[in-house]
Amino acid sequence: MKIKSDIATSENGFIFNPATGDSFSGNAMAAQWLLAMKNGKPEEDIKKDILEKYNVSVEQLERDWDDWIVQLKEANLLEN
Amino acid sequence: MEKLTYEKPYIKKLHAGVMNKFGTRTGIQPVKQIDGVSVKKLIEGYGSPVFVLSEKQIRKNYRSAYRAFSTRYPKVQFAWSYKTNYLNAVCQIFHQEGSWAEVVSGSEYQKALGNGVPGNKIIFNGPGKSKEELKIAVDNNSLIHIDHFEELNQLLTLSKELVNKPRVAIRVNMDTGVYPSWDRFGFNYENNEAWTALEKIVTSGKLQLVGLHCHIGTYMLSTAAYGIAANTLCDLAMRCNTLLNHKIEYLDMGGGFPSTNTLKGAYLPGADTVPTVDDFAEIITSTLLNFGFAQEDLPLLILESGRVLIDDAGYLLGTVIANKRLNNGKRATIMDFGVNILFTSFWYEHQISPAQDFNPHNENMIIYGPLCMNIDVIRESINLPLLNTGDHVVVHKVGAYNMTQWMQFITLRPAVVLIDEQQRTHLIRTNETLHYTEEPEVMPAHLRPSK
Numbered sequence A: 001m002k003i004k005s006d007i008a009t010s011e012n013g014f015i016f017n018p019a020t021g022d023s024f025s026g027n028a029m030a031a032q033w034l035l036a037m038k039n040g041k042p043e044e045d046i047k048k049d050i051l052e053k054y055n056v057s058v059e060q061l062e063r064d065w066d067d068w069i070v071q072l073k074e075a076n077l078l079e080n
Numbered sequence B: 001m002e003k004l005t006y007e008k009p010y011i012k013k014l015h016a017g018v019m020n021k022f023g024t025r026t027g028i029q030p031v032k033q034i035d036g037v038s039v040k041k042l043i044e045g046y047g048s049p050v051f052v053l054s055e056k057q058i059r060k061n062y063r064s065a066y067r068a069f070s071t072r073y074p075k076v077q078f079a080w081s082y083k084t085n086y087l088n089a090v091c092q093i094f095h096q097e098g099s100w101a102e103v104v105s106g107s108e109y110q111k112a113l114g115n116g117v118p119g120n121k122i123i124f125n126g127p128g129k130s131k132e133e134l135k136i137a138v139d140n141n142s143l144i145h146i147d148h149f150e151e152l153n154q155l156l157t158l159s160k161e162l163v164n165k166p167r168v169a170i171r172v173n174m175d176t177g178v179y180p181s182w183d184r185f186g187f188n189y190e191n192n193e194a195w196t197a198l199e200k201i202v203t204s205g206k207l208q209l210v211g212l213h214c215h216i217g218t219y220m221l222s223t224a225a226y227g228i229a230a231n232t233l234c235d236l237a238m239r240c241n242t243l244l245n246h247k248i249e250y251l252d253m254g255g256g257f258p259s260t261n262t263l264k265g266a267y268l269p270g271a272d273t274v275p276t277v278d279d280f281a282e283i284i285t286s287t288l289l290n291f292g293f294a295q296e297d298l299p300l301l302i303l304e305s306g307r308v309l310i311d312d313a314g315y316l317l318g319t320v321i322a323n324k325r326l327n328n329g330k331r332a333t334i335m336d337f338g339v340n341i342l343f344t345s346f347w348y349e350h351q352i353s354p355a356q357d358f359n360p361h362n363e364n365m366i367i368y369g370p371l372c373m374n375i376d377v378i379r380e381s382i383n384l385p386l387l388n389t390g391d392h393v394v395v396h397k398v399g400a401y402n403m404t405q406w407m408q409f410i411t412l413r414p415a416v417v418l419i420d421e422q423q424r425t426h427l428i429r430t431n432e433t434l435h436y437t438e439e440p441e442v443m444p445a446h447l448r449p450s451k
Helices: A028-038 A043-053 A058-074 B039-046 B055-070 B088-097 B106-114 B131-139 B149-159 B193-204 B224-243 B277-290 B307-313 B434-438
Strands: A014-016 A023-026 B011-014 B050-054 B076-081 B100-103 B122-124 B143-146 B167-173 B208-213 B250-252 B300-303 B314-325 B331-335 B352-354 B362-368 B377-385 B392-395 B415-419 B425-429
Touching: A023 A028, A028 A043, A043 A058, A058 B314, B039 B050, B039 B314, B039 B392, B039 B415, B039 B425, B050 B055, B050 B307, B055 B076, B055 B088, B055 B277, B055 B300, B055 B307, B055 B415, B076 B088, B088 B106, B088 B425, B100 B106, B106 B122, B106 B131, B122 B131, B131 B143, B131 B149, B143 B149, B143 B208, B149 B193, B167 B193, B167 B224, B193 B208, B193 B224, B208 B224, B224 B250, B224 B277, B277 B300, B307 B314, B352 B377
Parallel strands: B050 B415, B076 B100, B076 B300, B100 B122, B122 B143, B143 B167, B167 B208, B208 B250, B250 B300, B331 B362
Antiparallel strands: A014 A023, A023 B011, B050 B314, B314 B331, B314 B392, B352 B392, B362 B377, B415 B425
């Protein structure tokens, strides 16, 4: 899953897609995940980092990851 | 090292455009307790979903409504509308407060007797009374509200074989200026049917005509309609007095006052738009007081309010089963309660609150029940914080009609708990079991499973 390369993101969760003109706001966790994905970090590493730093179960993280990908697809932010 | 608090990642598309003139919605608060009792503990103790009723709120509603009328008019009587919620514990609260019983079927009538209501304080309404039910009502000296000429003729016939002279009122329908006009209950005023019925009763000499009744609608948003209805009943009562030389003892204005729930499609929340009980009391009592009755001849005013007295005293507690996304990306949350136990979700946009702390991000979502039926939608669109599987929610203002119109369909009906004024919880209806639902079934011998 790769984020489109031209997507602009800010540290506080603002996202802009120059191709469509759409803008989004995300929470802190979304900003963090998006930044990691944009930097090319593999899915496994992102999840590992989150599990180390945050109080969340593996099951919850897996569910939220799936939902996150659906959100990105719906927002048209993923490479085809 | 202590781990940081996690929250589900969430992005929301920003839309440029004009600001909502009502401002952004703020202030979704977690509802962790009801009358001081923890939601979590209620679910742990009684299961999920579970209906919870607040005795304190019921009594408060009753006293406030009674005060609204009794401070304006000298003779006021409430009769608890059994069909709104006929759990016996609920009925007893209203009877303790001084309510009579208003019933609309033989089974409700028996319930009222079982609750210790004296026969002469039971109002027997409704279009479907059997001969046997009428006999019992007459024997108990109850107030029978006649719905149609068939019933009137049946009572005239019955009166020949019964000791008691039936105490009756007629139900009157009329044009109160609201749409839809309810003309299905009782005798019509404008075409003189009501007057014909009154003449027939009085001239027969076999029935005691004691009152006049109307039931002009439900969830009425117009107080003026009650003014017209009260005026109509007053006119009939006055004509009975002058033309038939017969004094009417009471006028029964029925029910229909709205609760503060928000109707589907309403532009503003119910709490901001519905008239208060005081508004209805003002127009009804001022019509009666100004009509021209002598002070000593003022009829007793009876109210059969249901919804307004109990809706906001009822809560439904439930649990999130799952979250999913629909094909348009919209979030859908599946709860463990469906429309089979929350019938009012067909016409109300029920407020739903999370029962635990949550992250500040809201998302627009659809709330489904657990039924495998397309119609099982609790809220088509609601902004709520992100809920996780196992989280609890509180649905507000569900006290009216749900605990009578609910049905055993796919899932069984849950328990009902009453929180008393001392914050003690009481199970007032246990949750259904498969055994309970199968008990009335009879299996033909040739279909019994082979062992």
